[in-house]
Amino acid sequence: MNILWDFDGTLFDTYPAYSNVFSQVLGEAVDKKEIYETLKISFSHAVHHYGITENQIKEIDTLESQLAPKDIKPFENAEEILKFANKNVIMTHKDRKGVLSILEYYGWDKYFADIVTIDDGFPRKPNSAAYKYLHEKHHIDLAIGDREIDLIPAKELGIATCIFQNQHVNADYYLSNYADFFKLMKDFTHS
Structure with a gap:
């Protein structure tokens, strides 16, 4: 097969780690569970849903690049x-x-x-x-x-x-x- x-x-x-990254960028006012569910649809959907700016996308990319492989199970x-x-x-x-x-x-x-x-x-x-x-x-x-x-x-x-x-x-x-x-x-x- x-x-x-x-x-x-x-x-x-990976979604728990990515949800934490989004939460850092969006702030604690946005529920992590909601972020998780939104990311599960797609990254693009989450960007649109939260109205994420280009600067925030760069910040997300930077934070994601700092995740260590051990953080991803x-x-x-x-x-x-x-x-x-x-x-x-x-x-x-x-x-x-x-x-x-x-x-x-x-x-x-x-x-x-x-x-x-x-x-x-x-x-x-x-x-x-x-x-x-x-x-x-x-x-x-x-x-x-x-x-x-x-x-x-x-x-x-x-x-x-x-x-x-x-x-x-x-x-x-x-x-x-x-x-x-x-x-x-x-x-x-x-x-």
């Missing part, structure tokens, strides 16, 4: 799936340096045959260009993400979809935790 992964909120639980049991897959690839809006620093910190860089980041020049999700590139190169069987914009490109290309920790998105498969992945795979192989 060849799996295309989203990074933030799918492989790594992998989701429990995700590594077992990475080991199981024939091939894993990532498509993320995160920059390559940030992705690699986290993967290398946890020793997960060895699991990925390809990584497409914002640095590669593809349009942002939900545009399917990066997914198409990865699918043509690696014959993707399943795309896993935590937001609707992670699955729209896969659906467009006829790739099976799995949503992680989000029951509000239409997907072929749903996972609340990665311990249930192998139960899901029994259904996948029989479909």
Whole structure:
């Protein structure tokens, strides 16, 4: 099985750290839980929702770049799936340096045959260009993400979809935790 992964909120639980960064920039008057929920839709949505200025975006970028890899935790049991897959690839809006620093910190860089980041020049999700590139190169069987914009490109290309920790998105498969992945795979192989 060849799996295309989203990074933030799918492989790594990055949203708590990002919510803290936004909270530092927006101030304590804005509820962190609300920030978290807004970021889960998309970074662009959060920027629009809070009317974030260019200067605030620069401040957010600076604070995010100061996060250490140890501040970003992998989701429990995700590594077992990475080991199981024939091939894993990532498509993320995160920059390559940030992705690699986290993967290398946890020793997960060895699991990925390809990584497409914002640095590669593809349009942002939900545009399917990066997914198409990865699918043509690696014959993707399943795309896993935590937001609707992670699955729209896969659906467009006829790739099976799995949503992680989000029951509000239409997907072929749903996972609340990665311990249930192998139960899901029994259904996948029989479909």
